[in-house]
Amino acid sequence: MMTMGIDVGSRSTKCVILDDGKLLTYGSIETGPNIVKTAQAAVEAAVKRSTGIWGEYRMELPDAKVDHLKIEDMACIVSTGYGRAIVPFAHRNITEITCHCRGAQWFVPGVSTVLDVGGQDSKGIRIGAKGEVADFVMNDKCAGGTGRFMEIVAEALHVPLAEIGPLSLQSTKNLPFSSTCAAFGRGAAVTMSKEGERKEDILNGLHEAIANRVMALVKKVGIADKFVISGGIGRNVALVKKIEARLDGLKVNLPQEPMIVGAMGAALFALDSASKKTGRTEEVAG
Amino acid sequence: MAVVGVDLGSQSTKVVILEGDEIVGGASLQTGESAETEARMTVLEALKQAGLKREDLTAAVATGTLAVPVTANLNIAALKTRSPASCVAKGAYFRFPQARTVLYVGADSSMAVRLSAEGEVEESVKNERCAVSSGALLDIVARMLEISVEEMGALSLQSTNPEKVSSRCVVFAEGEILSFIHKEPPVPIPDVLAGANQCIADGLWGMVQKVGVPSELLICGGVARNVGLVKAIEAHLGKPVLLPKQPQYVRALGAAVFARQMEKEGVAS
Numbered sequence: 025m026m027t028m029g030i031d032v033g034s035r036s037t038k039c040v041i042l043d044d045g046k047l048l049t050y051g052s053i054e055t056g057p058n059i060v061k062t063a064q065a066a067v068e069a070a071v072k073r074s075t076g077i078w079g080e081y082r083m084e085l086p087d088a089k090v091d092h093l094k095i096e097d098m099a100c101i102v103s104t105g106y107g108r109a110i111v112p113f114a115h116r117n118i119t120e121i122t123c124h125c126r127g128a129q130w131f132v133p134g135v136s137t138v139l140d141v142g143g144q145d146s147k148g149i150r151i152g153a154k155g156e157v158a159d160f161v162m163n164d165k166c167a168g169g170t171g172r173f174m175e176i177v178a179e180a181l182h183v184p185l186a187e188i189g190p191l192s193l194q195s196t197k198n199l200p201f202s203s204t205c206a207a208f209g210r211g212a213a214v215t216m217s218k219e220g221e222r223k224e225d226i227l228n229g230l231h232e233a234i235a236n237r238v239m240a241l242v243k244k245v246g247i248a249d250k251f252v253i254s255g256g257i258g259r260n261v262a263l264v265k266k267i268e269a270r271l272d273g274l275k276v277n278l279p280q281e282p283m284i285v286g287a288m289g290a291a292l293f294a295l296d297s298a299s300k301k302t303g304r305t306e307e308v309a310g
Numbered sequence: 311m312a313v314v315g316v317d318l319g320s321q322s323t324k325v326v327i328l329e330g331d332e333i334v335g336g337a338s339l340q341t342g343e344s345a346e347t348e349a350r351m352t353v354l355e356a357l358k359q360a361g362l363k364r365e366d367l368t369a370a371v372a373t374g375t376l377a378v379p380v381t382a383n384l385n386i387a388a389l390k391t392r393s394p395a396s397c398v399a400k401g402a403y404f405r406f407p408q409a410r411t412v413l414y415v416g417a418d419s420s421m422a423v424r425l426s427a428e429g430e431v432e433e434s435v436k437n438e439r440c441a442v443s444s445g446a447l448l449d450i451v452a453r454m455l456e457i458s459v460e461e462m463g464a465l466s467l468q469s470t471n472p473e474k475v476s477s478r479c480v481v482f483a484e485g486e487i488l489s490f491i492h493k494e495p496p497v498p499i500p501d502v503l504a505g506a507n508q509c510i511a512d513g514l515w516g517m518v519q520k521v522g523v524p525s526e527l528l529i530c531g532g533v534a535r536n537v538g539l540v541k542a543i544e545a546h547l548g549k550p551v552l553l554p555k556q557p558q559y560v561r562a563l564g565a566a567v568f569a570r571q572m573e574k575e576g577v578a579s
Binding site for chain 2: 034057144164165166167168172173176203204205206207208211214215218
């Protein structure tokens, strides 16, 4: 029995397909202006095994033929993320907080705190002893502590987003980034570079600033072992390092594919729904 | 005896040349990769307008975001830098001595300055932590719709039902405004622009209130060419503001006034 989770984020849309709870395939694409088309294209990416902008797959996938799979083959589909309500083929939609909580436990059993930083928001989730969402905090008011800030600066410095982390690790100078506002990020980066500062040092300062912001956020829900990072920042080695340095000795548990935590949670909820249906015959709503 | 004021803004470089109390030249160029080259070219352009040569300049003052890194290499005799706030105050007072509060709105910085009756800076509030009270959003919207700042103001005045922007972050407001345009049917452009102007005016007004609601408020900086924004500020103030012609040159003018002062003091000593 196959189930699907689809996470329509502000910047990228992720799709995970499970076969009886085992990972069968996943894929992602950039979120376009039309959510319906984007969701369909994300399914297409999963069955064709394409991750668009992220590059290579980090998780091993079974050697099964999947490119013939269709939406109709799924026993249940759950959508999540900011565009979750507009996915026409989803049977249910569940908030990203709940889906991240569930997905994080699949990747890291026993997780207590999740820090998820995506394209346009960041959130901290505290997971209780029974695996429930005990507390959460979200920043979607200011782009300062989100992936968007990094994207803007990367663009201004002409460095591909995937390379800003590794490049910043080569920094030799402690240079505070002069802006806390993402909208000023471009100007700040250009000014610093005109003042003769190296890209490595500018990016290092940017990573410091963002690490401080997201840590201040997640501290509100409480940091405990095991600490998981998910979302786009999970792919940024420098930021993960800086966050770890602020954890008072705790280690960061990084899901193999940090971008699909929400979609994985959604696919697992879809499995729950589908199992219930097949387990006992439900009345078909008239 | 001519003096020059150079305003090195993040988006454009402005130059004003003063001879006595008279503005004899003014030029503006977009700030590009090398702010230094543009600064030099803008000075030359203003000199050409004034019919002067570089040797005629006896004093120069630079200001603006990029003033410090650029001026070191500009190679103009007696070039000094002055803070943006003091240049805004000087330029505003030169044009309208009755101004008591000056609201400067540049491409991505803004400030409110309270002046004494003598034109001295009493208090200033700079917007540097958050772009919501700056011209940044309008710049983004202007580029999105491919219209100029001036057109933006005029068009926004045609709005009958301004579309409210709910984001208090410029980056997110950009996304919100993009969604207005892509709506089916799309929100009329004047309503989009009026909403953006309102969003920025609310942020700016907060800054003005921090230095004290003034008797006479002057608005300057490149964004002051947006008449819709000016109207939105006037709605908060409850009366007309003082609006210099070519408000984008006020800061460069202030720098030139400083240069003239330096020149006089130099002669005096």
